[in-house]
Amino acid sequence: MEGKNDSGKTYDVVIVGAGIAGAILAKVLGNAKKHVLILEAGRSTSFTVEGYRSFLETFYRASAKVPNSPYPNDPSAPQPDVLNIGRIEPGVPSASGYFVQRGPLPFASDYARTRGGTTLHWLGTCLRMTPNDFHMKSRYGQGENWPITYDELRPYYEQAELEIGVSADVDDQRFHGITFGKNYHYPMRRIPQSYLDHYLASRLEDFAVNMPGQAERIKLHFSSIPQGRNSIPNAGYRPVGHTGDNNIGQRCEGNSSCVPICPVQAKYNALKTLKKVDPDYVEIRSQAVASKIEIDPDSGRVTGITYNTYGAGAAPGPLTARGKIYVIAAHSIETAKLLLASQACRTSGEVGRNLMDHIEIIVWALAPEGDPIGAFRGPGATTNINSFRDGAFRARHSGFNVPIGNWGWSWSCFSPGSDLMDFIGRSQPVLGRDLRRRLYDRVSRQMELWFELEQNPCATNRVTIDPEYRDSMGNFRPVIHYGLSDYVRKAMPVARRISEQIFRRIGAKDYTHYNSTDPCYVTYRNQGFFYRGAGHVVGTHRMGSNRFESVVNDKQRTWDHDNLYLAGCGNMPTLGTSNPTLTMAALTFWAGENILKELNR
Amino acid sequence: MADSNPMEAFLSLSALLTGYTKTDLLATGLAGQYYDKLSSIVDEDICGALWTATREAMKGLGIRPKVAERRIRKLVLSNAMLAPLAINIIAMWYLSSWSQLPQAWRSLYGAKANDVDHVISAEAYQEGLVWQAIGAHPQGAKQQGYGAWGLPPPWKLSPPWKRKKPRLKRRRRAA
Numbered sequence A: 001m002e003g004k005n006d007s008g009k010t011y012d013v014v015i016v017g018a019g020i021a022g023a024i025l026a027k028v029l030g031n032a033k034k035h036v037l038i039l040e041a042g043r044s045t046s047f048t049v050e051g052y053r054s055f056l057e058t059f060y061r062a063s064a065k066v067p068n069s070p071y072p073n074d075p076s077a078p079q080p081d082v083l084n085i086g087r088i089e090p091g092v093p094s095a096s097g098y099f100v101q102r103g104p105l106p107f108a109s110d111y112a113r114t115r116g117g118t119t120l121h122w123l124g125t126c127l128r129m130t131p132n133d134f135h136m137k138s139r140y141g142q143g144e145n146w147p148i149t150y151d152e153l154r155p156y157y158e159q160a161e162l163e164i165g166v167s168a169d170v171d172d173q174r175f176h177g178i179t180f181g182k183n184y185h186y187p188m189r190r191i192p193q194s195y196l197d198h199y200l201a202s203r204l205e206d207f208a209v210n211m212p213g214q215a216e217r218i219k220l221h222f223s224s225i226p227q228g229r230n231s232i233p234n235a236g237y238r239p240v241g242h243t244g245d246n247n248i249g250q251r252c253e254g255n256s257s258c259v260p261i262c263p264v265q266a267k268y269n270a271l272k273t274l275k276k277v278d279p280d281y282v283e284i285r286s287q288a289v290a291s292k293i294e295i296d297p298d299s300g301r302v303t304g305i306t307y308n309t310y311g312a313g314a315a316p317g318p319l320t321a322r323g324k325i326y327v328i329a330a331h332s333i334e335t336a337k338l339l340l341a342s343q344a345c346r347t348s349g350e351v352g353r354n355l356m357d358h359i360e361i362i363v364w365a366l367a368p369e370g371d372p373i374g375a376f377r378g379p380g381a382t383t384n385i386n387s388f389r390d391g392a393f394r395a396r397h398s399g400f401n402v403p404i405g406n407w408g409w410s411w412s413c414f415s416p417g418s419d420l421m422d423f424i425g426r427s428q429p430v431l432g433r434d435l436r437r438r439l440y441d442r443v444s445r446q447m448e449l450w451f452e453l454e455q456n457p458c459a460t461n462r463v464t465i466d467p468e469y470r471d472s473m474g475n476f477r478p479v480i481h482y483g484l485s486d487y488v489r490k491a492m493p494v495a496r497r498i499s500e501q502i503f504r505r506i507g508a509k510d511y512t513h514y515n516s517t518d519p520c521y522v523t524y525r526n527q528g529f530f531y532r533g534a535g536h537v538v539g540t541h542r543m544g545s546n547r548f549e550s551v552v553n554d555k556q557r558t559w560d561h562d563n564l565y566l567a568g569c570g571n572m573p574t575l576g577t578s579n580p581t582l583t584m585a586a587l588t589f590w591a592g593e594n595i596l597k598e599l600n601r
Numbered sequence B: 001m002a003d004s005n006p007m008e009a010f011l012s013l014s015a016l017l018t019g020y021t022k023t024d025l026l027a028t029g030l031a032g033q034y035y036d037k038l039s040s041i042v043d044e045d046i047c048g049a050l051w052t053a054t055r056e057a058m059k060g061l062g063i064r065p066k067v068a069e070r071r072i073r074k075l076v077l078s079n080a081m082l083a084p085l086a087i088n089i090i091a092m093w094y095l096s097s098w099s100q101l102p103q104a105w106r107s108l109y110g111a112k113a114n115d116v117d118h119v120i121s122a123e124a125y126q127e128g129l130v131w132q133a134i135g136a137h138p139q140g141a142k143q144q145g146y147g148a149w150g151l152p153p154p155w156k157l158s159p160p161w162k163r164k165k166p167r168l169k170r171r172r173r174a175a
C-alpha cells in the first residue's frame, strides 16, 4: 500500500539507512548542494552525549556482553542477536530471535538497527583488498570477477580512509600486490601494536610453516592493522572525536571494548560522518522504517519509498518519500529483504543470494609458564599474520587473514568469567590469595588467533522472505538459508595445522577444543570445528558485468531500475580476505560520484 | 572477633574468600550493594547462620590466614546450605554479578523471584576484582591510556604474591 506523500517535497535523493554507507552518500550529495532525505529505521539516541552514555550504561549492566548488548532492540525495527543462535534441526527453523534460520547451519553474525548502524559495534579494521581478490574467477577458478579492478578503486580507497580516519603506515601495508599512490600517507600514524604482537612477531617472524597440500613452506609475515581509531595525526589531519563532544576521544585510550562500544568514540562510527553532513541539505528522519520500494510498472522507475513511523508523534499510517534518485543502504541483509518485499531487481534472480561472511575459526593457547603477555589490554586486534591472504592454494580452499586477538580467551571461552567460575566451582574451590595468583597466572597468558576464512559465493546461501514470518510492524523478517561449502571446510584443518606449528614453535600450550554440542559445530573429514561469525556480510545484491548474473552494475546502479542505486557490502561479488567495510566505503564514494553525475546531467 | 555486626562478618568472610583486604574491598564502594543483594535473596536466618560460622572461623585474635581458611572450608564450604552463598559472594566481588543459586538449594531453602543471573549494577561492573586480578582493567572503563597495551604486562617480573614484605630495618641505637 502506497502512503501519503509525507511532506509534498521531492528530494534529489532519498536514502534508506543511516549507517556508514548512507552517511557517506548523504555527506557527498549534501556537500554538492543536493537535497537529501535519509530514512532511518532506528532511533537517534546515539547522537547525544547522554544517549550514547545510556548505551554504555546498558553495556555495563548486560550479563552477556555481545555486540548488540548496548543497543536496545526495538520491536518496530528489530535486530538480530548472536545470543539467539541455536542448533537447527532438519526441517525446523530456529526462529527464537529476529532471524528465521533455516540452516542447515546457523548464520552467526548480527547487525545494529539504530542511527549509526553496525559501525557502532564494529572493530574498525580497515584493510584494503588485494588485487587478486578482484579476479578470483580468472585467477583461481573460484567465485566471481569484479567489474572493477584494484587500480580503479584506489583513489576511492583514499577517500574512504580519510573519511573513516584510518591509522596506519603505508610501509607496513605493501604486500600481496597492494600498492599506494605516490606520497600517499594515511591520515594518522599506525596504532601501537600490543605486547602480545611483539612477543609473537619476535619469536615467529620468518618462521616458515608447512601448509597441507602445498609443496613449499610459507613464511609468517606480521603487519600492523590499519584501524579506524584515532592515533597521532599526520600533518594536516584533525582527528574526529566523540560526536557529542569533540574534546573526548581524540586518541584511542585503550578501553579494550571497541566491540561492542567505544566509550569515548576514539573508534570511527558512522555518527561521525552524519555529524558532518550539511544540515541545510540533508534531513535525517529517525524511527522511519522503509517497507516498500514503489516501482512504476511501465517505466521500471522507482516512484517512492513507503515507510512507517513509530513511537511518540508517529503517523497513523504509511508515508511515502519521493525523490529523483533512490538509494537503499540498509545493510546487506535488510537491503536484500526490502528488494524482495518490493519485487524489485528480479531479472537476475540473484537478490538475496550468495550471502557470505568470514568464518572465524578460533584457536587458543597459553604462553609458556612465567611468561604473562598481558591479555585484555588495548584494541581487539592490532596485528595480522597476512601470509595466507593470497596464494595458489586459493584454487583449492579459502584464503584467510589471521588477526592476533588481544582479549585473552574471551571469544572462545568467555574468559575471564569462565576462568573464575572454573576455580571456584570445584568441589574444593580455590580461595583467597591463591585464587588471585591462579587467575593472573592463567588469564594473563591467554592468547587467541582468529583464522578468518573467506566464504565463496553459493546461490543456496540466501536471504528470503516468507509471509508467515513478520515483525510487529508487519515487515518481513529475514529468512536465512545457510551452510558452508567444502571450499571453506577444507581450509579448517589447514588453519589448525598452521596454528599447531605456531604454538609448538613458541612453546605455548594449545587448549583449542571444539565442543560438538556447539550450534556452529561443523566437520570436515571427521575433524570437528566450531565457527563464529565476523559480521562481514556481503554478496546479497552483487555487482557484475551483466544484468542476468548480478543486481547492480559497476556504477552501483541497479540493472533493472534506472533511478535506483544500492550501497553496502551486499554489492561485493566476493568477500576477499579483508574486512569489507573499507572497500564498501570506497565503492560508496564512487556511487556518490555517479549519482552526482546523473543529477547534474 | 566478637563484633556481632553482620556487615563486619560479611567483610571478613569476603576478604578471606577473595584474597583482597577489607580495605581493598571497602575501596570499591560496593560492599553495601553486595551485602544488600545477598540479604534480599537469602532469608535472614540463613544469612545469620553464615555470619555465625564466619565468626566461629575467625575466632582468636590475629589468627593466621591459612588457619582461618581451613576453618571456613570446614564450617562454610562443607555445609550444603552455606557453601553456595560463599561461592556467590566470590562471584559478586570478582564478576559483579549474582548467579542463580543451584536448583537443589532453591528447593530446600526458598527461591526468591530476584534469584536470577544478573549484573548487580553499572558501578559494580567497573569495580569487578577479576580485572585487577588479571592485571588488566574492566573492558569499557578505567582505560590505561594510549599505547599502554604495548608495554609489558604489570607484575611481569614481580607479581604481588612473590614480593617480600619489606623488612623494617631496626633503627640503630644511638651509641
Ligand SMILES: Cc1cc2nc3c(=O)[nH]c(=O)nc-3n(C[C@H](O)[C@H](O)[C@H](O)COP(=O)(O)OP(=O)(O)OC[C@H]3O[C@@H](n4cnc5c(N)ncnc54)[C@H](O)[C@@H]3O)c2cc1C
Residues within 6 Å of the ligand: A016, A017, A018, A019, A020, A021, A022, A039, A040, A041, A042, A067, A109, A110, A111, A112, A113, A114, A115, A116, A117, A118, A119, A121, A122, A123, A124, A125, A126, A259, A288, A289, A290, A291, A329, A330, A331, A332, A334, A338, A534, A535, A536, A537, A567, A568, A569, A579, A580, A581, A582
Ligand atoms: C561485531 C562486528 C564487528 C565488525 N568489525 C568490522 C571490522 O573490523 N572491519 C570491517 O570492515 N567491518 C566490520 N564489521 C562489518 C561492518 O560493521 C559493516 O560492514 C558495516 O557496518 C555495514 O555498513 P552499512 O551502512 O551497509 O550497514 P549498517 O551499518 O548496518 O547500517 C544500516 C542502517 O540502515 C538502517 N535500516 C535497516 N533497515 C532499514 C529500513 N527498513 N528502513 C530504514 N532504515 C533501515 C539500520 O537501522 C542502520 O542504521 C563488523 C561487524 C560486526 C557485527
Ligand code: SF4
Residues within 6 Å of the ligand: A229, A251, A252, A253, A254, A255, A256, A257, A258, A259, A261, A262, A263, A264, A265, A266, A267, A378, A379, A380, B143
Ligand atoms: S581500545 Fe578503547 S578507546 Fe580504543 S577504540 Fe577500542 S574502545 Fe575505543
